[in-house]
Amino acid sequence: MDGAIVSRDIFARHPDGSRVLGVADIIRRRAAATPGLTAMIEPDRTTTFADLDRRSTQVANALIARGVEPGDRVAYIGANSPVFLEVLYGATKAGAIATAVNNRLAPPEIAAILADAAPAVVVVDDPALAPGSLTGDGWFADASTVDPLVPRGPDDTAVIFYTSGTTGLPKGIMLSGDNLGQALATMHYDMELTTDSVAMAPIPYFHISGLGLALVANLNGAALLLETATDHDGLVTLLSERRVSHAAVVPTILQILLNLPRTHETDWSALKYLVYGAMPIPLPVIRQATEVFGCRFIQSYGLTESTGGVTVLWPEDHFVEARLRSVGRPMPGVEVRVVDPVTLEPLPPGRRGEVLIGGGHVMRGYWQRPAETAATIVDGWVRTGDGGSFDGDGYLYLHDRIKDMIVSGGENVYPAEVESVLTGHPAVAEVAVVGVPSRRWGESPVAVVVPRPGATVDGAELIAWSRERLAHFKCPVAVHVVEALPRNASGKLLKHVLRSSYT
Template sequence: MTGPTLAGVIRRHAKDRADHPAVWYDGGTLSYARLGERTDRVAAGLAEARVRPGDRVAVLSRNHPSVLEVLLGAAKLGAVTLPVNWRLAGPEIAYIVDHAEARVLVVGPEFTDTIADIAPGLPRVRTVLGLGTAGRYPSYEDWLAGQPATDPGHQPHPDDVVVQMYTSGTTGRPKGVQLTNAGLLGRMGELCRFWHYDADSVNLVAMPLFHIGGTGAALLSLLPGATTVLLPEVDPVRIARTITEQRVTNVFLVPTVIQSLLDTPGAGDWSSLRVILYGASPISDTVLRRAMDRFGCDFVHLYGITECGGSVSQLEPRYHDPENRPDLLRSCGRPLPWNEVLVADPDTSEPVAAGRVGEILVRSPQNMLGYWRQDAATAEAFTADGYFRTGDAGYFDRDGFLYLHDRIKDMIVSGAENVYPAEIENVIAGHPDVADVAVIGVPHERWGETPKALVVPRPGAAIDPAELLEFCRRHLAGFKCPTSVDTVKTLPRNPSGKLLKHELREPYWAGKARRVN
């Protein structure tokens, strides 16, 4: 099999587009030649640290050029980059880094204390490097300067894993999604054509690189040799200013950020924008109409999932037609040409008729290789004929447009972050005053939905909601913590003991057309 690889792309652009800006960050610019040299040094340094092809290299940092340097440098060596969600709590980070068997960890200055606290849980990590002013650990820049700018010459295969991203699971343990060169880049040339990315694009990446939406967006400008404008994190005021000052042409945003931009005082100059890609959570008709009026560029709605390498379907600009086809504004569009998408009975995996709700299944060359070190979970995730079970419920209309309806898997999407109730329930169940617990998603005007905990107290005990929330914060990332707690006498269960969460959710979602907000 042939096709582009991360190592091959940066090697080519370092020669053919040597002087073109590759990455802009905080007022400074790396050319493709300079990026090529620095990634050679990364590869040399990783080799000196005894990193071998297939080993994992972890990065815990807000968006920074070094994250891309590690990604590309590791790829030149045949190693796999693990971008860690910096919003997680210390124990969660420790589990992920150790489970991935990472040999090297690059850490941003804000997170060095976290790494120091969890260091006993990272026995496999041999080298820790600090970015910026992270003085607790050896400096990444000093380490880089001490390496030879010599490409190791490893020739990767399109089927080699290059990125491992962790996504939470319904069992409460995160799973490492293995993404290959082919899965990430094999169809990206067509995506660039669909979404107006070319060598002259200026692509803003503000979404975190630990998400497929962040890394995928960065690769959309890397593949054609365009410029990536990188922001450390989502800041609507800074996004608006940067679009204006850097003449940004392309950007991927989640709906909550689009809404924040609309509500940010002061007008930006949006005239440079070609297209806004949006997705990761549903958008309201009102926000979408306002955005189309305000920004005056093409809009593309994407439905995707990490295990499917990013995008599954798209609602093209021509179907963003509030006057003639307002119904399509709530659609996820049609599957991308190379994706085979079925809506199937969740029990039999047999396709259901148009208009009927079922589980969305995807067979695609973009699909993950599998979950790292979790063969049983990988087997369970795919049907016998190779379709990935997304866990999302939806339906096709008669014209082949896909609509999301609900979630087969018990997942909450809060502000584009995936939150699995099982993780929260596992923590709350450990509280000494809790006899039983269920966590559900309830509507939220800004975040789409947020977790609510329904708690049965132990006999003689009383639940203090504020104290229970503080208990959660000590064990979970902030975005996973419930925003409300209700005490109940009992929780509904079927004869086998399974929680009937649809009964718990019903009062909060009654009257809503979709059971995702």
């Protein structure tokens, strides 16, 4: 049986430019080509592509029966599971917009996102996350298995990912079928995924990187491993015993695995590719990883606003020390510039400026936020807020974060969001949150606090306060009490001074 389906078949166009296929056609075409192959592996069962296609059709019909119309939002809150993809494909088959919500967020954060997205239906794997939502599969088990074939255009929003903004408010990032199609096409041919491959992303599907690996695995007929490990030793067991061939990891996890004796005694012959992002890997670590795992490494840099990765550090680049400090070169078909952050004029190699991303990967915009969309997408280019520079060979190097974002264990933490919560504490007058190096997480947030007059700030109490209101990965790991925050003559907070003081 010929199981080859290429991305141009899934995301093709008529000569007149009209779209003929879209996101839901990933599973439609894959089920038609290889219906009996395994799509997903769980501890106690497997799901075939035919199963996934049928169940997503039932989801679509159940949504329509509940009054869902094209353009309505259908939210999913939960862990990586077959239900996530059933809802994703089912929503798009119904013409709705699949909305991925981080199940690691605190209940008030989830409530804020649901209020903003106003979904017609919410599906959860834990009813406590959103009382009154749909759970299990009883709500669609009796629905028709006849595909409703609701049409959607290539520029219509297919998925919304929510990410915290620098203002502390969650923003919905609208990605179209075209966005996802171009992102998948970019990596489709370069990871050697086949119908014999087993892919694993211990990265949640509410992140574009996690969902991207899931979709490209579906596109190529690879099996997705959905088992989870409770500790790092268990992750070694899963990767090795399930013969995982393609895995996506954050660098901190890779470093932790290399510190485990079992890792060095394990047979890694099945592993072909390890994909990582969020931060570079130090040269000694990548050298050890290459020796231990014996596979190829790919690093990618991008944003949810750019539908995931837009640059790639290819396997052969990992053997050039200078290039390991970079995030690679732009993918084929992707435009990346470094510009003066004030004039937006392009800068020559070696000059530092702001990284801009253009081309078909650029999001449609922020959900119901035209002003923020206009500020972020300028003349078709996404202003990333990341500082960087190109070298003479076209490799991109990131130097700082203009937006002061913290990357902790692969999760984006925006200081303004954390600061907003901490300043709600009655003992806090002012607070600044900065990232400090962490051997385990890459970076961790630290709070520098000025107490209110006559008040005493208890660090443990303040951390507990934040944990009741924020996802734990966003909460400070330490609190430092000071009399005043460092500022320049114009009153601007000098966060670089704070970072240098606590590193």
